[in-house]
Amino acid sequence: MIEQFKQQYQDLKQWVEAALQDGWLSSSDLNRFQQIEQQQAETLFAQQGQRPLIVAFFGGTGVGKSSLLNRLAREDIARTGVQRPTSQEVTLYLHEDYQLGKLPDELPVEHTRIAYHQDESRRLIAWLDMPDFDSVEQSHREQVEAWLPYIDWLVYVVSPERYHDDVGWRLLQQRNAKHHWLFVMNHWDRGSDPQLEDFRQRLQKEAFDTPKILRTSCRKNGGDDDFPQLEQTINHAIEAHGLTLLQQLGIQARLNELHAVEQALRQRLEGFGRPEVADAWQKTTAEWFNEIEDALLLNRTALKQTLLAQEQLSQSIFKRQTTLPASLPTTKQVIEQIWSERFNDLISDLTTELENLLGQHDIPVTPYAGPLSDIPEKLQSTFEAQMESSVIKALAKPGTAVQRFFFKITGWLSWFLPLSAAGWAISHIISRFHAGTQGEAHFLGIDFAVHSGLLILLAWFIPWLAQRKMRPSIAGTLSKGLAEGIHAAVEAWKSEFESLWLEQEGSRLSHLEALKNRPSPQ
Incomplete structure (x- = not known):
């Protein structure tokens, strides 16, 4: 029985020390164990x-x-x-x-x-x-x-x-x-x-x-x-x-x-795994990130107004491209205008509230403290990556599919219709000229020339004007990309905090499983 006690004591001691190292037990728990004679x-x-x-x-x-x-x-x-x-x-x-x-x-x-x-x-x-x-x-x-x-x-x-x-x-x-x-x-x-x-x-x-x-x-x-x-x-x-x-x-x-x-x-x-704590964790992060998302979208709206004003002054012909025109800020500059140090502070406040939440439910903070301390920097990196990806995707396909379709059609018509009108006028002039030399018809006069010119001009102007109207807005496209990037980043943040919780929950369950699999002291 003495050897049994020694073995049981050493096995439990190793388990307690492992749980203590991961932060699930405190020094008082270890002291209670060490008080066993x-x-x-x-x-x-x-x-x-x-x-x-x-x-x-x-x-x-x-x-x-x-x-x-x-x-x-x-x-x-x-x-x-x-x-x-x-x-x-x-x-x-x-x-x-x-x-x-x-x-x-x-x-x-x-x-x-x-x-x-x-x-x-x-x-x-x-x-x-x-x-x-x-x-x-x-x-x-x-x-x-x-x-x-x-x-x-x-x-x-x-x-x-x-x-x-x-x-x-x-x-x-x-x-x-x-x-x-x-x-x-x-x-x-x-x-x-x-x-x-x-x-x-x-x-x-x-x-x-x-x-x-x-x-x-x-x-x-x-x-x-x-x-x-x-x-x-x-x-x-x-x-x-x-x-x-x-x-x-x-x-x-x-x-x-x-x-x-x-x-x-x-x-x-086992008491650390109460479902209400997991629900409170998820609810708290969701509420904070929804508020942060609203603040980011406000910054995006302000930036959109600035870009719209710049776009109206720009007379450059629209070209589909994956980078911003030289007259507009770069993707990096756009991200810097959306993100500020204030959001790092908000995320730090969120981690502090989550630690307080754990303390209120008598759950050890230590297993979560390390991952939570790395969160602000990690979330900013996630935000920048999501924003850059979303902006590039948005600029690669500006506007809606309907806009892009009609913009392409009107662009094609803006040269096809004038050429067709000019071809018709030329063929008609040649035909009437030949008939006039044969005495079969009158030669065309100034009126035909004026009307033909107006026809060719209208054949070019109407598609060109329609194309201008159909052209997707750079500011709107960028704003849409920013909104999608912000939403994607916030969802990624929520997943990050959910993964953090699940990771620590897995650690807790692994310790419980190790305790369950060791021989019972009795």
């Missing part, structure tokens, strides 16, 4: 895989923990009374078969007193007397907290005067499921049955359904007590359940805690 009691002993059941006397100042250990050992192995009114060290009493190895750094050797014995009947239990948990000395309390993860069985020692100690009850609440428990009311010669019953009821409120409470007194002539049952209770548990099973309670508690942390992190990550 990893200490293994096996590491205290030189023989790996072999150790006794570690049973510790735990309690406040003056309750007689050390006296209980001395009475149990039948010798003074723990300093008591005047020598140590407040416990300042740890005393460990164990069989000589279990030699201690190098203690972890949080368990300093200089504060550890070791007493070995050769009693085979006590071989499976190591008794530990810990410092007073309620000491004013911070180091004493730190020693207690450092030793607790290594302990299998806690004997909580109280006295009739001090069984209501708040510090002790807080530790009971925190470590209820991590140890086996036995309760001792020491100095029983000064106690009473109502106090014992009150103590029992308090324990039951802390989820100890049937707490085992022993009455002891370490004074001479203290009367009969339950001290003989102290060691006997634990020995019977070893016989009934086995040493290994009793040692595994702490590991199972850690596995349970690991599972609880995993479930909490899973639920936290």
Whole structure:
């Protein structure tokens, strides 16, 4: 079970660190994970895989923990009374078969007193007397907290005067499921049955359904007590359940805690994918971009008026081309007149509002912060590319298809009709001239010449005038291209923000999938 816990812990640690690196978890989540105890009691002993059941006397100042250990050992192995009114060290009493190895750094050797014995009947239990948990000395309390993860069985020692100690009850609440428990009311010669019953009821409120409470007194002539049952209770548990099973309670508690942390992190990550947040993201970007599009179209309208005025002054004959006439601004100049630094500021404001939106819904901003910071520059590049493409396409095919058709037809008629009229006039002149030389008709006069000239002139002027009317406007064509470019750019922006959301959503789901595929701690 120890190896199982180590593997589960390392697997979950790697997952937490990966999620933390991508910004889905915070340092507080990592701290919560790191608070799971990893200490293994096996590491205290030189023989790996072999150790006794570690049973510790735990309690406040003056309750007689050390006296209980001395009475149990039948010798003074723990300093008591005047020598140590407040416990300042740890005393460990164990069989000589279990030699201690190098203690972890949080368990300093200089504060550890070791007493070995050769009693085979006590071989499976190591008794530990810990410092007073309620000491004013911070180091004493730190020693207690450092030793607790290594302990299998806690004997909580109280006295009739001090069984209501708040510090002790807080530790009971925190470590209820991590140890086996036995309760001792020491100095029983000064106690009473109502106090014992009150103590029992308090324990039951802390989820100890049937707490085992022993009455002891370490004074001479203290009367009969339950001290003989102290060691006997634990020995019977070893016989009934086995040493290994009793040692595994702490590991199972850690596995349970690991599972609880995993479930909490899973639920936290799942909670980031609420549909209403995605809808709010899409709605916010759509509203902002619609406003930005309207502002861009206003700039386009102003530019169109300027171009129309310039076009009316221009007398150049229209030629279909993919670039603007020299008298009009270039595509780059047009884009510069449409786009301004103000729009970069608006997009930056949008990214700030989206970050606030995420914060309001308790969703981590970190996964989105990097991509959002690159957005203004990326959107401007997208805008310029869309505008240039749309303007070139619009100028390649100015006006509507009907305009272009009739413009082509009237252009063809503007030379075909005058030539046809001139051909008719010439053929008629030749025909009448031949008839006049034969005396068959009169020669044509000035009236015919005038009328023929007017006919030829009208045959040219009417198509030419129609062509002028049909000619697509450069300003109108450019304005149409700008409108299409603006709309295309805004749609591309919306897609960019939607892709950003989907990309981060994919990252979140991949972490959830990785967590789902790892073995469960239970």
